[in-house]
Amino acid sequence: MxxxxxxxxxxxxxxxxxxxxxxxxxxxxxxxxxxxxxxxxxxxxxxxxxxxxxxxxxxxxxxxxxxxxxxxxxxxxxxxxxxxxxxxxxxxxxxxxxxxxxxxxxxxxxxxxxxxxxxxxxxxxxxxxxxxxxxxxxxxxxxxxxxxxxxxxxxxxxxxPNFAAVAQYALMATDHHLSHMGIMKKRRRGEGQDFHQLREYRAGDSLRQIDWKASSRMRKPISREYQDERDQEIIFLLDCGHRMLAKDDELSHFDHTLNAILLLTYVALRQGDAVGLGSFAGQNRWLPAHKGQHNVQHMLNALYDLQPTTHAPDYAQAATELLVRQKKRALIVLLTNLRDEDLDDLLPALHILRKRHLVLLASMREQAIDQALNAPVDNLEDALHTAAVQHYLATREATLNRVRAAGIRCLDVPPAELSVNLINHYLDIKRSGLL
Incomplete structure (x- = not known):
C-alpha cells in the first residue's frame, strides 16, 4: 500500500x-x-x-x-x-x-x-x-x-500464571528468609513421622528417641532423628465457576488461585510429596499426582490456558469424580469462592471426600468487604452500608463454622493472602501428621 x-x-x-x-x-x-x-x-x-x-x-x-x-x-x-x-x-x-x-x-x-x-x-x-x-x-x-x-x-x-513468586520462594528458601513472605517453618527436632538418621544424644532429646541397641554397641547414648513424612499426595480441586470471575485488583480471583496453586506445588514437591489437580464447573481437567520438581512445569502447562466460566459449580459431582480417580488417601485442597447458598450442595460433597481424604477448604473473601469495613461512617447511608456488610460477614462466618463443625479445615482470606495461608496450613498438616 x-x-x-x-x-x-x-x-x-x-x-x-x-x-x-x-x-x-x-x-x-x-x-x-x-x-x-x-x-x-x-x-x-x-x-x-x-x-x-x-x-x-x-x-x-x-x-x-x-x-x-x-x-x-x-x-x-x-x-x-x-x-x-x-x-x-x-x-x-x-x-x-x-x-x-x-x-x-x-x-x-x-x-x-x-x-x-x-x-x-x-x-x-x-x-x-x-x-x-x-x-x-x-x-x-x-x-x-x-x-x-x-x-x-x-x-x-x-x-x-505468575511464576515469579516461585522464583522468589526458591531464593528465600535458599537464604532462609521465608518469614519475609509470612511463611513460618517451625522446626521440631526429631519429632517427625519418618525415620531420618541416628545421631548422638543431645540435651533435650526425648527418652523415646534413644535407640538402646545402637547405644549399647557404640557405648554412648544414640538417638533416632525423624523427619516429616514424605511420599504423601496433594490434590487441588479447582472451581472454575462464575464466582471465580470476581476481580479486586488487576488479577481475578481465579488468577490469584492459580498463583497460589503454583507456589504450593513447588513447596510440596520440595517436601517430597506428589501433587495433582482436578478442575470442575465448565473446565474439567485431571492431572494425576506426580513427584519431582519437573512436575512444576507439568502443572504450568495444565493451568496456563485454563479460564473461569459462567457455569455454576456442582460440588457433589466434582467430589464423586475425584473419588473415582484418586484412590490413595490425599490432602484435597478445594479452592472456591464460597457463598452461604452453596452450603446445601457443598457440605454433602465435603462429607463424601472426608470419608477417604483429608480436606482443606480455601475460600476467597472479596477485598471490597474489608475496605467497606474500614471506610469512615459519616451519615445514615454509610451506617446502613456498614451494617449490611457486618450482616453479610456474620452470615459468611456462620456458614464457615458449619463447615468446621463437620471436621473440615477452612480458610477464608483475601485473594492476595491465599498463597501464604495455604502454605502455612500445608506445613501445619505435615508437622501434625494428620495426613
Missing part, C-alpha cells in the same frame, strides 16, 4: 498557491502548468523508486513464556537490504491480550546496517498468544510517499 507523506501535502499546497495566483494573474498559468508537470514527474519517479527497492528483512524474538501481569521485553531485528539509507516506522501487530505503549517506532537505517529495537509488553490474559505480522512504513527517497508493507513474521508464546 502506498500512502502520501507530509512532503506530498506540502507540494500540493505549493501548487495550490500558484494556482490561486494564476487565477488572479493569467500570465502565471504557464508557470502553474510547468509546476504541476514537474510535481507529477517527481511524485511518479519517487513512487517508482520506493516500490521497486528491496523491502527490509525483519525478525522478532519473543520470550518462550510470559508470566501473567509482568512486563517482558520483545526484540525486533530489522536489516536494511536497500542501497540507500532508510527512514521507516515500525508497528508490531501484538495480540489484543497484551498491552504496550511503544508504537509506532521511528527508525533510521544506514546502508547494510540493522537495528534491534526493544519494546515491553504486559500479558493481561493467560493462554497461547500469536503475533501475526510486522508492519513497516518506508519513506521514499524524496520523502513524498510511505510504502506500507506487512511482513508475515509469525510468533507464538504462552502466558502462564
Amino acid at each position: 502506498i500512502l502520501p507523506a507530509r512532503r506530498s501535502f506540502q507540494l500540493v499546497g505549493v501548487n495550490a498557491v500558484i494556482a490561486l495566483f494564476a487565477s488572479i494573474f493569467p500570465d502565471l498559468i504557464g508557470v502553474w502548468y510547468v509546476t504541476v508537470g514537474i510535481s507529477l514527474l517527481l511524485a511518479f519517479a519517487d513512487l517508482l523508486l520506493v516500490v521497486t527497492e528491496p523491502v527490509p528483512r525483519a525478525e522478532r524474538f519473543v520470550p518462550h513464556s510470559l508470566p501473567l501481569g509482568v512486563k517482558r521485553t520483545v526484540q525486533l531485528r530489522i536489516h536494511n537490504t536497500s542501497k540507500r539509507s532508510l527512514t521507516l516506522d515500525v508497528f508490531d501487530h501484538f495480540p489484543l491480550e497484551v498491552s504496550t505503549q511503544s508504537f509506532p517506532l521511528r527508525l533510521g537505517l544506514a546502508v547494510g546496517k540493522f537495528a534491534e529495537p526493544l519494546y515491553e509488553i504486559t500479558a493481561n490474559e493467560r493462554g497461547k498468544l500469536h503475533f501475526p505480522c510486522l508492519q513497516l512504513r518506508i519513506l521514499s527517497p524524496l520523502q513524498l510517499w510511505w510504502h506500507d508493507v506487512k511482513l508475515p513474521i509469525a510468533s507464538a508464546t504462552k502466558v502462564y
Whole structure:
C-alpha cells in the first residue's frame, strides 16, 4: 500500500498557491502548468523508486513464556537490504491480550546496517498468544510517499500464571528468609513421622528417641532423628465457576488461585510429596499426582490456558469424580469462592471426600468487604452500608463454622493472602501428621 507523506501535502499546497495566483494573474498559468508537470514527474519517479527497492528483512524474538501481569521485553531485528539509507516506522501487530505503549517506532537505517529495537509488553490474559505480522512504513527517497508493507513474521508464546513468586520462594528458601513472605517453618527436632538418621544424644532429646541397641554397641547414648513424612499426595480441586470471575485488583480471583496453586506445588514437591489437580464447573481437567520438581512445569502447562466460566459449580459431582480417580488417601485442597447458598450442595460433597481424604477448604473473601469495613461512617447511608456488610460477614462466618463443625479445615482470606495461608496450613498438616 502506498500512502502520501507530509512532503506530498506540502507540494500540493505549493501548487495550490500558484494556482490561486494564476487565477488572479493569467500570465502565471504557464508557470502553474510547468509546476504541476514537474510535481507529477517527481511524485511518479519517487513512487517508482520506493516500490521497486528491496523491502527490509525483519525478525522478532519473543520470550518462550510470559508470566501473567509482568512486563517482558520483545526484540525486533530489522536489516536494511536497500542501497540507500532508510527512514521507516515500525508497528508490531501484538495480540489484543497484551498491552504496550511503544508504537509506532521511528527508525533510521544506514546502508547494510540493522537495528534491534526493544519494546515491553504486559500479558493481561493467560493462554497461547500469536503475533501475526510486522508492519513497516518506508519513506521514499524524496520523502513524498510511505510504502506500507506487512511482513508475515509469525510468533507464538504462552502466558502462564505468575511464576515469579516461585522464583522468589526458591531464593528465600535458599537464604532462609521465608518469614519475609509470612511463611513460618517451625522446626521440631526429631519429632517427625519418618525415620531420618541416628545421631548422638543431645540435651533435650526425648527418652523415646534413644535407640538402646545402637547405644549399647557404640557405648554412648544414640538417638533416632525423624523427619516429616514424605511420599504423601496433594490434590487441588479447582472451581472454575462464575464466582471465580470476581476481580479486586488487576488479577481475578481465579488468577490469584492459580498463583497460589503454583507456589504450593513447588513447596510440596520440595517436601517430597506428589501433587495433582482436578478442575470442575465448565473446565474439567485431571492431572494425576506426580513427584519431582519437573512436575512444576507439568502443572504450568495444565493451568496456563485454563479460564473461569459462567457455569455454576456442582460440588457433589466434582467430589464423586475425584473419588473415582484418586484412590490413595490425599490432602484435597478445594479452592472456591464460597457463598452461604452453596452450603446445601457443598457440605454433602465435603462429607463424601472426608470419608477417604483429608480436606482443606480455601475460600476467597472479596477485598471490597474489608475496605467497606474500614471506610469512615459519616451519615445514615454509610451506617446502613456498614451494617449490611457486618450482616453479610456474620452470615459468611456462620456458614464457615458449619463447615468446621463437620471436621473440615477452612480458610477464608483475601485473594492476595491465599498463597501464604495455604502454605502455612500445608506445613501445619505435615508437622501434625494428620495426613
